[in-house]
Amino acid sequence: MAITYVEIEDRYQTQTQSENVTVEVTIGDAGVGAYIIFLDKVLKAANTTANLGKASEVIGKRTIISATIPDTLDETNWTSVTVYIKEGSQSKTYGPYSKHVSNNLDTVNFIIQIINQ
Amino acid sequence: MNYQFIRGTLFFVALLACNVCMAQNGNELAVPSTPAFSILNYEPAAIMRPTNPKELSADVLNSFDKNGKLLMNVGLEVAPYWLKSRPALTRAEYLNAKGGQAFKQSLMLSMATVKDTITNNNKLGAGFRFRLSGGKVTAEYTAKEQQLISRATMISVVSSARAFIQTPNPALALTTRQEVIEFIRSAFTNAASGLTSQQLEEFQNYAQSLSSNYSDAQADLLAFTAAINTKIDEASDDLKKEVVALSRKRIGLTTEIAGAASFYKTTHEKFEKAGIWFNAANVRSQTDSWNFSVRYLFMGKDSVNSNLDFGGAYIKELSKFSFSIEAMGRVFHGTMHALDAASNNVTYTDNGMTWRLAAQASYKIAQDISVNLSLGKNFDSPFLQDAGFFSIFGVRYSIFKNNKAALPTVP
Numbered sequence: 001m002a003i004t005y006v007e008i009e010d011r012y013q014t015q016t017q018s019e020n021v022t023v024e025v026t027i028g029d030a031g032v033g034a035y036i037i038f039l040d041k042v043l044k045a046a047n048t049t050a051n052l053g054k055a056s057e058v059i060g061k062r063t064i065i066s067a068t069i070p071d072t073l074d075e076t077n078w079t080s081v082t083v084y085i086k087e088g089s090q091s092k093t094y095g096p097y098s099k100h101v102s103n104n105l106d107t108v109n110f111i112i113q114i115i116n117q
Numbered sequence: 118m119n120y121q122f123i124r125g126t127l128f129f130v131a132l133l134a135c136n137v138c139m140a141q142n143g144n145e146l147a148v149p150s151t152p153a154f155s156i157l158n159y160e161p162a163a164i165m166r167p168t169n170p171k172e173l174s175a176d177v178l179n180s181f182d183k184n185g186k187l188l189m190n191v192g193l194e195v196a197p198y199w200l201k202s203r204p205a206l207t208r209a210e211y212l213n214a215k216g217g218q219a220f221k222q223s224l225m226l227s228m229a230t231v232k233d234t235i236t237n238n239n240k241l242g243a244g245f246r247f248r249l250s251g252g253k254v255t256a257e258y259t260a261k262e263q264q265l266i267s268r269a270t271m272i273s274v275v276s277s278a279r280a281f282i283q284t285p286n287p288a289l290a291l292t293t294r295q296e297v298i299e300f301i302r303s304a305f306t307n308a309a310s311g312l313t314s315q316q317l318e319e320f321q322n323y324a325q326s327l328s329s330n331y332s333d334a335q336a337d338l339l340a341f342t343a344a345i346n347t348k349i350d351e352a353s354d355d356l357k358k359e360v361v362a363l364s365r366k367r368i369g370l371t372t373e374i375a376g377a378a379s380f381y382k383t384t385h386e387k388f389e390k391a392g393i394w395f396n397a398a399n400v401r402s403q404t405d406s407w408n409f410s411v412r413y414l415f416m417g418k419d420s421v422n423s424n425l426d427f428g429g430a431y432i433k434e435l436s437k438f439s440f441s442i443e444a445m446g447r448v449f450h451g452t453m454h455a456l457d458a459a460s461n462n463v464t465y466t467d468n469g470m471t472w473r474l475a476a477q478a479s480y481k482i483a484q485d486i487s488v489n490l491s492l493g494k495n496f497d498s499p500f501l502q503d504a505g506f507f508s509i510f511g512v513r514y515s516i517f518k519n520n521k522a523a524l525p526t527v528p
């Protein structure tokens with residue numbers, strides 16, 4: 001059983017100064033998995049929605065999402081993850097990012113870096 | 118030896134001999150896992166199970182020879198819904214699927230070809246199987262899933278260091294193994310990670326044992342974190358398998374439907390037989406379940422034979438003892454064409470109803486040894502069948518069998 005790394009980099013343009021920015025992660029393809037969310041080197045949340053703080057405070061920083069999905073489904077070898085960044089009433093979706101593994105029980109780790117502007 | 122002992126021994130041996138044909142195992146009330154193989158009564162040596170459109174097209178092409186003829190003795194099993202990624206489907210939606218979603222995610226199509234070595238006919242079988250409800254997972258599954266999520270969190274934390282090893286920002290960069298270890302350690306000890314001190318100790322043990330194999334070059338730091346993750350992942354292998362196995366053990370109502378048909382490829386009469394299965398199983402606990410099934414089989418060609426089977430079963434499984442009882446009815450219609458003594462064409466027809474009652478108990482003596490006891494009366498059939506014929510009454514003793522009280526095969 002092997003681990004495959006998928007590394008993605010993207011950007012997020014803040015919309016306001018005062019609204020809180022939150023990050024939600026959905027693991028798809030009926031996968032069992034876990035994720036951890038950093039703002040720069042500060043751990044913000046694991047396996048739950050992260051509140052990064054006010055939009056003005058995240059500008060210039062990187063949001064890093066590290067999601068790990070062991071393939072535990074016989075029906076498929078697809079794994080996928082989707083990231084939602086919400087700021088007030090606005091929402092932006094990143095992904096879904098998908099990876100097909102070669103063998104059952106293989107693991108995929110998605111590392112998604114989002115530069116906040 | 119006295120006469121009574123010899124007579125008793127001979128009686129027991131006779132019972133063993135007459136019950137050899139009952140040695141098949143498995144719950145015959147369930148729908149077949151691969152209907153196309155079941156209708157052909159054949160398990161192909163090579164079974165293709167494509168999981169994406171590219172594999173499917175390659176497998177279909179590989180099923181034909183260079184002259185465009187379908188190859189024999191091959192099987193294909195495909196789940197159309199899973200040929201592409203389903204990023205919107207969460208684990209919870211998958212585990213609790215009902216109705217249309219349960220149908221889509223469980224639909225399995227199968228196909229097989231076989232060359233009948235007796236009649237020299239090539240046969241093709243095609244089938245489908247799906248669920249309309251799949252019950253609920255157990256508390257044991259939920260606990261194991263949480264453990265696996267925790268293991269995956271460990272990998273996520275270790276992997277997050279990769280972002281800082283590769284960052285162009287010197288203020289954030291991790292440039293030595295010690296910095297990498299310290300960054301990961303601080304994340305493990307952060308309450309938000311939800312990780313335990315035992316998991317931190319496990320990480321530190323891996324880091325310590327692997328550190329000397331790598332330098333502080335960027336590529337080596339990435340390889341170092343990957344090696345730690347491989348160790349964590351390998352230590353999670355048994356847990357992954359348990360999650361897979363437990364996800365199939367459901368409590369509650371499961372309903373399954375399957376159908377299949379087989380055809381001749383090399384005779385003028387194409388249709389051979391067809392069948393449809395319906396099964397509803399209610400697992401009340403991990404040790405206690407009942408199921409109800411209906412099966413209709415239809416066979417054509419020289420003779421016409423159709424069976425409508427219906428019935429139920431109750432199964433009790435404890436750690437050492439298991440017990441099952443099955444009652445089924447069969448409405449049958451049989452027609453056979455033959456020549457009489459004067460070489461006239463005659464048709465024999467037999468219609469009616471028959472029943473089957475079977476009970477089996479099993480006691481596990483050791484890991485692979487159990488004592489089994491079965492009693493039953495099988496269906497009366499219009500035509501004698503060469504397999505699965507069930508003795509009128511009998512007692513069976515066997516070893517090297519599992520301890521499940523499985524019911525004998527339905528002919």
